[in-house]
Amino acid sequence: MANLASNKWYLWYLREVANGHLELPDYEENEDGSVKIYYGELFCRVPDCSKAQKKYTATNNLRTHLESHEDIELQEGNNGGRVAQKVVDEAVKWYKGLFSGIEPQAGGERSISVDSSAGQSASGLPPLPVKKDGSVHVTNMRKKVVEFGRKVPCDSCANRNDCCKDIDKCDHFVHFDCGEIHPTLAPSQPTTEEGTA
């Protein structure tokens, strides 16, 4: 679904889990005891899974992997077919909630793993233009962004002056290999502890 594949929070999720910067919250359970898997999820969230940083090529492949975990119950999904917009919206909200772009909800443990090896540039993305002090070189970044055929300001930045400055807000950072610069993680992971939905 184009809607999700181009969402910057989803793209950050894919990147920041794979590079070890973002540790995902544990699964919530559905009413029937099965684990809740959001639309588009590609990483296993079973605590201490050795494959935690492995990005599966599709959610169905993740489901296949999850079946190898003894304690995990999967919901019989309506695999394939059209996905309701509601389902996508809910997923986007969850991905966004992993980062600080959303008000953190109460509860949940902060779990951040800092991995010093996370700066690899195996991403195939152009490096983020930075100044000597390591901060973003705004002028050069905007130049690149325009070269990529994208607009300044982006949809998330109100005006040109604000764009390409804040990785937590601006849409354009995700198109670069940002090295040691990461979007801020949510101070507490959102957890929903509802018995009934």
Ligand SMILES: [Zn+2]
């Ligand atoms: Zn696993």
Ligand SMILES: [Zn+2]
């Ligand atoms: Zn921007």
